[in-house]
Amino acid sequence: MVVHKSPSCGCCGKWVEHLEQAGFPVEVRNDSDLSALKSRLGIPPEMVSCHTAEVDGYVIEGHVPVTDLERLLAERPPARGLVLPGMPLGSPGMEVPNGRKDAFSVELLDKQGNTRTFQQHPSQ
Template identity: 60%
Template sequence: MVVHKDPNCGCCNGWIRHLQQAGFKVTAKDETDMAAVKQRLGVPSSKQSCHTAEIGGYVVEGHVPAEHIKHLLAARPKARGLVLPGMPIGSPGMEAPDGRVDAYTVELLAGDGGTKPFAR
């Protein structure tokens, strides 16, 4: 997996650690223009987060848990990838000291840029 990230982002490193602990081999690429990366990979502006990854022909946007990425790779749906918009508290890399976890939905990103729920 290649993770494109801002060099100054700490939560991106937390997400990378989560992926590595789940068995993913991760190459981090510090980028100076994340908007260009997201545009190249077709991530709609309304679905963006702080980092963007590429794996197995898919894009993964944001703090998507490793278990959902594994499910995507096993199921191989016809889609562009997964998105978790924003930076939900309690998602991997965004853990809160008090253990709080906000509800969030990981979405499947279709080729036309539309989304539908993938996991909650």
């Protein structure tokens, strides 16, 4: 897996640790301007987050939990990948000391740039 991130982003580094703890080998590529990459990979502007990963022909945008990534790779749907726009509190890499988690939805990004819900994550 290749993760493209800003060199100064701490939450991106924590997301990489989340992947590595699950056994994913990760190559990190620091880039100060990721907008061209996101555009080339077909990530709609309203779906962007702070980092972008590429794995097995899929794009992973944002703080997607490893369980959703593993499901994507097991099911292999015909899609561009998964997107989690923004930086939801409590998502992998965005954890807070009190354990609070906001509800968020990981979306499946199809080849035409449309999204549909892939996995709902409730608040805690």
